[in-house]
Amino acid sequence: MKIGRRGFFKIAAVTVGAAGASAATAAAAAHGAAEDGPGVLVDTTLCVGCRACEAACAEANHLAPPPEDANVFDEKRDTHEQAFTVVNRTEKAPGVERFAKKQCMHCLAPACASACPVKAMTKSPEGPVVYNPNRCMGCRYCMIACPFDVPKYEYGSNAPRVRKCNFCAERQAKGLKPACTEVCPSGALTFGKRSELLEVAKTRIYTNPDRYLHHVYGEREAGGTSWLYITDVDLEQLAFRTDVPERPIPDLASGALSVPPFVMTLWPPLLMGIYAFSNRREEIKDAESAQGKEDHHG
């Protein structure tokens, strides 16, 4: 969103912007470190829609097994509290089907983690964005913040948790691949270092310029994500959000977050000054023993 700044906004922007700048640089530095974390490249042109990833994910995370029914593709499905990943289908041309699995994108600068007031949602140093129910107070602000609509909530439970793909962090810690990438039979999912996957993705696009759309979904979306997609159809048709801004989402709040320190340092002296001033005025008035106060409000 482009913003012209004039009039009143100029004042607000200058005061807030100056303080916000430092926070923004700090955030940018944090993304840099994660660039080389683990990632997955999803080549949707290779996906055959077998949904082995769904089954493997359910098993690895002790979730309800995914539906066997062949009709699952008839409508677009979303991930939910018992399915951290779902595969959707679209038609590229009559009779030519395309599939793509959806799960948490593991943003380099995750909106969900920056939204969480109690650090229940965090980006681990290794890369995955993980959730700790023992800290979560269930405010669901992470759901409001995620631009990919990923976190899902256990509304049916009385001790509800936020549920989403955790990039198989425990498996990764043991040196294993994420369950879904391990079972993929068609080579649609490649697990590796994000920076290297990005090169693979671009090489595939450059060497087959007619085969792919020239866009790596996840390279810049929301400041970059660990999961990357290359496709030959618009991802919107596969139930992905394509309106995600390129700016890291946490940056959007950094200006506002710099207000409190500013208020805390400036307000007390300012307000006490006003108080002293109005008190003095009162004293002078008393001294002059003015009759009836003048109307000085409004």
Added chain:
Amino acid sequence: MANATAVAQHSFVREKILLGMSWKEYLRSLLTPTNAVATFILIIGVPLLVYRFAAGLGATTNLSQSAPWGLWIGFDMMTGIVLAAGGFTIGSAVQLFGLKDYHGIERPAILTAFLGYVMAVIGLLADLGRPWNIIMALFNFGTASVLFEVAWCVMCYTTVLLLEFTVPLFEWLGWKRIHSVMKKALIALTVLSVIFSTMHQSALGSLFLLAPTKLHPLWYTPYIFVFFFVSAIIAGLNMVIFESALSHRIFQSRADHHVDVDKLTIGLGKAAAVVMFAYFFLKLQSLVDGHSWGYLATGYGAWWLVEVVGFVLLPSLVFAYGARNRKVKLIRAASVVGVLGVVLNRLNISVIAFNWNRVDRYVPSWMEIWVSITLVTIGVLAYRWIVNRMPILRGDPAFPAEH
């Protein structure tokens, strides 16, 4: 000796709690139509709250994966807090800016603010999925989160309001020494209340900065926190006008007849006219800056115009006209519209225009609505109970005048 204490205690209950009546007389005095309605609301509402905690959010609310925030955040929390803005608005006018004429309406405004926050906190506890973990905010500093800032400010500000409220409370109890201490602390408390209010009234708006693709472009602006702050002042002024009229009518026998409410109302009306007019232009400015003209022709555009023209521009003009021609009744009518306008704004942002481009719409369940009404009722009952007993609408004669 023991007997004397017993008598003293007896008369304390009788004078301070039972309004000078015997138990029998007092209970009989409670049999009014208003109380019947309130009882009806509570008899269903309180069990509903219990049911919410026993059965969970899914059983009581219509919240969904695409509508994580509903009425309890949009109304109880967002609106409860903004309507409490009268506390700091008038508090700072009286204590800091030296507008001593407004002293007569300072205490009711602070009391409303205090009760408003308590209700907001109860609403929040009902909405949190894991409310027992709310203490985690004390140990895990999610300082990158605006919600963390809101949580801390609400905690601190509720405490400040409680401390401010102890001034009339101690007068009521007749605790002179500690009362004079608290009264001296009032200036410092007011400074604190302005600091916390400035921060979290605006922070409530900043919460939505993270959702640029979800909040409708007519409402999303990078300066949403400025809008929230200015509209909180609007809510404060309108609430004080509305509330002072109401409480001085209903509690006439308890009010201080030296306070010229009409004159104050005109002054507040003037202030409201100016602030609301400025706010109206800010709203227009955001339209220009966000390049969201195109949306004006849509249904959401019409709704936006209802909010901005019908509930901001219109009342501001009525305030200006009423203040100039000393039409107090008109000003009071406009204040009702102004209050509703801020409520509408908060609901628009948190519920109605949120996730506007999705097909599935959230409509609150009857239980959510009932719980919200219950919380408002509890607030009003508590307000009435306190005003009937404590020196809120006038100072206690046993205590020296304020100034």
